[in-house]
Amino acid sequence: MSIVVVGSVGIDTIETPFGREERVLGGSASYFSLAACNFTDIHMVSSVGEDFPREYYDLLVLKGINTEGVAEEKGETFRWEGKYDYDMKDPETVSVTLGVLGSFDPIVPKNLRGADYLFLANTAPEVQMKVLEQMSSPRIVACDTMNFWIENRPDKLKELLAKVHVLIINDSEARQLSEESMMAKAAKKIIDMGPEFLIVKRGEYGALLFSREELFFAPSYMLERVLDPTGAGDTFAGGFMGYMASHSEKPNFASFKKAVAYGSVLASFTVENFSVKGLCSLGEEQIEQRYREFLKLLAI
Amino acid sequence: MSIVVVGSVGIDTIETPFGREERVLGGSASYFSLAACNFTDIHMVSSVGEDFPREYYDLLVLKGINTEGVAEEKGETFRWEGKYDYDMKDPETVSVTLGVLGSFDPIVPKNLRGADYLFLANTAPEVQMKVLEQMSSPRIVACDTMNFWIENRPDKLKELLAKVHVLIINDSEARQLSEESMMAKAAKKIIDMGPEFLIVKRGEYGALLFSREELFFAPSYMLERVLDPTGAGDTFAGGFMGYMASHSEKPNFASFKKAVAYGSVLASFTVENFSVKGLCSLGEEQIEQRYREFLKLLAI
Numbered sequence: 001m002s003i004v005v006v007g008s009v010g011i012d013t014i015e016t017p018f019g020r021e022e023r024v025l026g027g028s029a030s031y032f033s034l035a036a037c038n039f040t041d042i043h044m045v046s047s048v049g050e051d052f053p054r055e056y057y058d059l060l061v062l063k064g065i066n067t068e069g070v071a072e073e074k075g076e077t078f079r080w081e082g083k084y085d086y087d088m089k090d091p092e093t094v095s096v097t098l099g100v101l102g103s104f105d106p107i108v109p110k111n112l113r114g115a116d117y118l119f120l121a122n123t124a125p126e127v128q129m130k131v132l133e134q135m136s137s138p139r140i141v142a143c144d145t146m147n148f149w150i151e152n153r154p155d156k157l158k159e160l161l162a163k164v165h166v167l168i169i170n171d172s173e174a175r176q177l178s179e180e181s182m183m184a185k186a187a188k189k190i191i192d193m194g195p196e197f198l199i200v201k202r203g204e205y206g207a208l209l210f211s212r213e214e215l216f217f218a219p220s221y222m223l224e225r226v227l228d229p230t231g232a233g234d235t236f237a238g239g240f241m242g243y244m245a246s247h248s249e250k251p252n253f254a255s256f257k258k259a260v261a262y263g264s265v266l267a268s269f270t271v272e273n274f275s276v277k278g279l280c281s282l283g284e285e286q287i288e289q290r291y292r293e294f295l296k297l298l299a300i
Numbered sequence: 301m302s303i304v305v306v307g308s309v310g311i312d313t314i315e316t317p318f319g320r321e322e323r324v325l326g327g328s329a330s331y332f333s334l335a336a337c338n339f340t341d342i343h344m345v346s347s348v349g350e351d352f353p354r355e356y357y358d359l360l361v362l363k364g365i366n367t368e369g370v371a372e373e374k375g376e377t378f379r380w381e382g383k384y385d386y387d388m389k390d391p392e393t394v395s396v397t398l399g400v401l402g403s404f405d406p407i408v409p410k411n412l413r414g415a416d417y418l419f420l421a422n423t424a425p426e427v428q429m430k431v432l433e434q435m436s437s438p439r440i441v442a443c444d445t446m447n448f449w450i451e452n453r454p455d456k457l458k459e460l461l462a463k464v465h466v467l468i469i470n471d472s473e474a475r476q477l478s479e480e481s482m483m484a485k486a487a488k489k490i491i492d493m494g495p496e497f498l499i500v501k502r503g504e505y506g507a508l509l510f511s512r513e514e515l516f517f518a519p520s521y522m523l524e525r526v527l528d529p530t531g532a533g534d535t536f537a538g539g540f541m542g543y544m545a546s547h548s549e550k551p552n553f554a555s556f557k558k559a560v561a562y563g564s565v566l567a568s569f570t571v572e573n574f575s576v577k578g579l580c581s582l583g584e585e586q587i588e589q590r591y592r593e594f595l596k597l598l599a600i
Contacts, residue, residue: 181386182526184522205502208522215522216597216600217519217522217597222484222517297517298598298600299516300516300598
């Protein structure tokens with residue numbers, strides 16, 4: 001089954017203690033799609049400016065990603081420059097140019113509105129809702145959000161959460177959204193808001209998958225180097241949704257657990273290299289090998 | 301098989317955002333023993349002052365703990381007052397009185413020197429070494445240490461590490477000891493220093509078990525409340541060693557994984573209540589039930 005992802009496509013400049021890369025491909029929809037394309041058909045809905053490099057289109061298309069829903073608008077592509085310290089968390093934003101994303105009003109092409117899987121990457125909840133309303137009846141809708149929307153659009157966000165199946169956020173966002181410090185309580189409150197499943201990303205500590213009744217504790221794949229953590233969360237979501245869309249006739253907790261494992265595996269390739277480089281040359285055998293190693297981490 | 305633990309016994313005053321308890325039983329050997337006693341015979345080697353409350357002896361003895369090696373010296377018992385903030389990590393030390401622990405020179409009673417399992421709780425590495433030298437030939441020696449000894453006694457610590465089988469430390473200590481930021485590399489370097497097994501405690505994120513060839517990622521049991529994190533690490537070590545001593549004829553990675561799981565389970569009872577309260581009324585059925593729930597967290 002195919003996936004529609006609505007999110008950003010951008011041009012990043014990233015500095016970490018281990019290097020600097022200028023004007024590389026970035027954006028939530030890019031990372032998500034380059035992960036999900038390993039499993040199933042993926043359709044991007046986004047917006048870029050006239051300056052968007054041809055080679056980045058080519059890269060996406062070469063990986064079989066459908067970019068028909070990426071509108072080219074007058075103006076600049078979204079640009080972000082970020083700098084990471086040694087902790088490799090919470091980058092400092094050196095500069096940001098919203099460009100065409102400043103007026104992003106996503107239109108899902110008509111032929112994609114019947115897709116079974118929809119991922120709403122982080123953006124204003126009212127924009128996410130507008131996308132959701134364009135779809136006919138997706139089987140699984142997952143979304144991301146961030147502290148800014150939790151603080152500034154709590155009502156709109158809660159309207160959206162009542163309509164999604166899966167929320168994928170990090171642990172501080174889960175605490176903030178629920179106003180609970182203990183994750184077990186936070187998860188219950190969030191599931192009461194609507195999503196049947198909650199995935200809490202915890203960076204190097206892995207991820208937690210909650211349903212109302214069940215819990216799974218996914219490790220992160222153990223790496224010897226991390227060069228650039230940018231896009232890890234969106235890659236995780238792409239691996240997760242990609243696995244679900246390609247393997248799960250009847251989504252249940254068991255298939256969600258495997259999907260979370262694939263999300264972790266895909267994210268491990270992203271952070272090993274700058275920008276989307278770690279995802280570009282990835283093949284099925286590499287993914288499966290890391291998945292098998294991942295299972296070993298859990299075997300008791 | 302029986303265990304000898306050498307560590308502190310003290311009187312704590314603990315304040316967290318959720319309450320305050322004064323003059324309660326504390327110390328690494330207390331937590332360790334109250335966890336390990338659920339599995340096997342446990343012998344404490346420590347030192348207390350003349351002021352050590354009779355009721356705390358009674359509590360330990362009631363749980364079947366052998367306190368013959370706890371010397372009562374002239375002077376005060378070790379006292380610590382700590383205060384936790386909402387993050388429930390890294391307590392501020394409000395006051396500390398070393399008392400008789402200031403001149404702690406542990407003597408292992410002769411009849412205990414043949415014990416098969418030895419746990420060296422956190423103290424100066426030269427003191428840990430002196431204890432080790434008193435033992436005839438323990439099958440498994442595990443030890444803890446802390447940042448202060450890593451910084452101030454690196455050579456003594458390395459002499460000790462060459463002689464222990466298991467090192468149990470937290471993640472920042474593992475990074476500091478190895479001078480590596482990535483845990484996969486840190487673990488390799490530490491195992492090169494001597495210990496066959498390294499356990500890295502990560503608080504609410506669980507624990508990692510490393511051997512030279514293998515890796516296990518243990519979750520932490522998911523709690524709805526944490527009242528007092530004091531003693532979690534020593535409880536973990538007690539559950540771990542207790543399981544090993546009672547179940548493992550030939551220690552291997554498979555038995556170490558189960559032991560780590562029991563360590564996590566025992567620690568979860570400690571942090572749910574102040575001081576050692578969570579361990580005092582614990583029975584086999586409660587432990588086994590939590591262990592089964594722990595396994596579910598990992599099942600994929």
